[in-house]
Amino acid sequence: MDDGWRGSVALVLASSTGGIGQHVASLARGLRAAGCEVLVCGPAATDELFGFSASGAPFVAVEIPANPGAQDAGAIRQLRTALASRPIDVVHAHGLRAGFVAGMARPGVPIIVTWHNAVLAKGLRGQASALVERIVARGATLTLGASEDLVTRAAALGARNARLGAVAAPTLTPPRRSRAAVRAEFRLRPETPMILSVGRLHPQKRYDLLVDASARWRELNPAPVVVVAGSGPSYMSLAQRASEKHAPFYLLGRRSDVPDLLTGADLAVVTSDWEARQLFTQEALTAGVPLVTTAVGGLPGLVGDAAVLVPPGDVDALDKAVRDLLADPDRRADLAARGVRRATTWPGEADTVDAVRAAYAEVTARG
Numbered sequence: 627m628d629d630g631w632r633g634s635v636a637l638v639l640a641s642s643t644g645g646i647g648q649h650v651a652s653l654a655r656g657l658r659a660a661g662c663e664v665l666v667c668g669p670a671a672t673d674e675l676f677g678f679s680a681s682g683a684p685f686v687a688v689e690i691p692a693n694p695g696a697q698d699a700g701a702i703r704q705l706r707t708a709l710a711s712r713p714i715d716v717v718h719a720h721g722l723r724a725g726f727v728a729g730m731a732r733p734g735v736p737i738i739v740t741w742h743n744a745v746l747a748k749g750l751r752g753q754a755s756a757l758v759e760r761i762v763a764r765g766a767t768l769t770l771g772a773s774e775d776l777v778t779r780a781a782a783l784g785a786r787n788a789r790l791g792a793v794a795a796p797t798l799t800p801p802r803r804s805r806a807a808v809r810a811e812f813r814l815r816p817e818t819p820m821i822l823s824v825g826r827l828h829p830q831k832r833y834d835l836l837v838d839a840s841a842r843w844r845e846l847n848p849a850p851v852v853v854v855a856g857s858g859p860s861y862m863s864l865a866q867r868a869s870e871k872h873a874p875f876y877l878l879g880r881r882s883d884v885p886d887l888l889t890g891a892d893l894a895v896v897t898s899d900w901e902a903r904q905l906f907t908q909e910a911l912t913a914g915v916p917l918v919t920t921a922v923g924g925l926p927g928l929v930g931d932a933a934v935l936v937p938p939g940d941v942d943a944l945d946k947a948v949r950d951l952l953a954d955p956d957r958r959a960d961l962a963a964r965g966v967r968r969a970t971t972w973p974g975e976a977d978t979v980d981a982v983r984a985a986y987a988e989v990t991a992r993g
Contacts, residue, residue, distance in 0.1 A: 630980065631987040633715035634663035636733075638705065640690035640723035641669050642676075643857070643880075644826060645905040646742050650720055651676040652794050654683045656979030667708050668724070686711070690727050694754065698727060706731040716986045726758050729765035736767040736989035738982075740791050741776040744900050744923065746830055759783055767989045772902035773924025792981040793903050795972035798912045801889040808890030812851060812876065819850035819952055822891035822915070824884055824906040825898070827858030827877070832897040832920075832939065834860075834867060839945045841871035849874060850892075850952065855881040888913040892958070893951060899938050901925050907933075908972065911965030916958040918947045928972075932964035 635657060639650050650666065657664050666678040670687040679685040686708040690701045705727055709717065718738045719728040725739035739762055745755040763769060763783040770791025771777035780788040801808075814820055821840075825831050833854060840852040852873070854864075857880040868875040881887065884906070888894070894910035896919035901907070903924050910917045917933040919925050926935060934951065936943040951958055973981070 628660065631983040632661040633986060633990060634713055635986060636665045636667055636709055636714050636717045638717060638719040638724045638728050639668040639672060640721055641692040642672055646720050647672050647676045649793055651678060652975050653982060654678055655681060656975050658683060660979060660983065667705055690723055701727045702730045709733045715990050722758055722762050725762040725766065729762060738768045738770060738985060738989060739766040740770040741780055742772045742902055744776060746900060768985060775923055776902060792973040792978040794975040794978040795908050795969060796905055798909055799885050801885040803886045805889050808886050812853060814851060818848045819892040820890055821850050821852045821893045821895055822887055823895050824855045827856050827860040827864060829860060830899050832899055833864050835897045835941045835944055836895060837864060837867045837871060837873050837875050838941050840875045841873040842945050844874060853878055855887060884909055888915050891915050893948060896920060897944065898922060903928055912969040914962040914966045916951055916961040917965060930968055932961060932968035
């Protein structure tokens with residue numbers, strides 16, 4: 627019989643449309659299945675997107691936006707009220723924004739903060755974000771980092787106890803369409819390579835490099851087509867860039883059929899300036915799609931030798947890596963097999979839930 631921790635935890639998140647929300651949803655499911663009491667606090671939109679209350683987890687709307695501002699005072703009050711509404715043994719915040727609001731709410735119980743993202747902003751915004759990092763690092767009872775560089779950063783800023791935190795690899799659902807059906811959506815001939823990327827359309831993702839590289843690939847025969855699934859603030863600038871360069875580059879918007887898109891893809895590409903354990907990277911390797919990714923953050927440790935690594939911000943290196951793979955089907959097949967094997971080494975949902983329950987037991991035992 628499982629004799630692990632079975633107390634009451636509040637999972638707190640800020641605005642999210644991707645990995646953080648999926649991680650919190652995974653934790654909420656696993657913790658409730660293990661007999662824990664779970665309260666989820668976050669923006670109402672996250673409940674609609676990730677289905678916390680629909681799956682049976684109590685949810686309280688706390689409008690923590692992606693960026694700091696005057697509305698933080700309201701979020702702090704909302705969270706304080708939510709935490710006072712029932713017995714809570716530990717607060718587990720996900721991301722710096724949620725960690726900051728949770729710390730300011732002063733819940734009177736241990737606070738664990740999982741760091742999922744690095745601060746990349748410069749100038750005044752970067753200085754403000756660095757101050758928030760320091761406040762969150764020093765205020766948390768325990769800091770968990772999704773990648774080693776985040777752990778190092780938190781420790782340097784004064785975190786009392788910082789270590790790597792398990793994050794479950796996504797469970798990839800089977801595709802609903804055949805490869806031919808997916809490619810027919812984009813009117814691709816059988817011999818035309820399809821290059822796929824999935825992620826938020828944000829400057830950090832550096833999709834501008836992918837646009838520039840795709841314009842170069844027009845000279846190949848057959849010329850590959852690049853498709854990007856995701857929404858975000860960079861949509862218009864990327865669409866304009868692709869149009870100006872006559873690049874075979876298509877923005878699909880937010881999609882719920884990533885397994886289908888992976889079935890149709892010949893290569894997956896990640897061009898980000900920084901990532902911890904990017905969701906699409908894991909999905910691509912799990913699906914056996916050869917991957918080219920930037921060597922940033924936690925990605926080299928995540929993929930090992932199962933992907934081609936290129937420097938960030940280097941369109942020439944990206945161009946060459948993709949050309950080499952398109953010209954070498956044996957290398958693509960080898961990477962596909964390596965990716966599937968690598969994915970089996972990542973922690974699953976049960977591993978992650980066991981790890982956080984152990985962390986909850988640790989911090990509550992200390993009082």
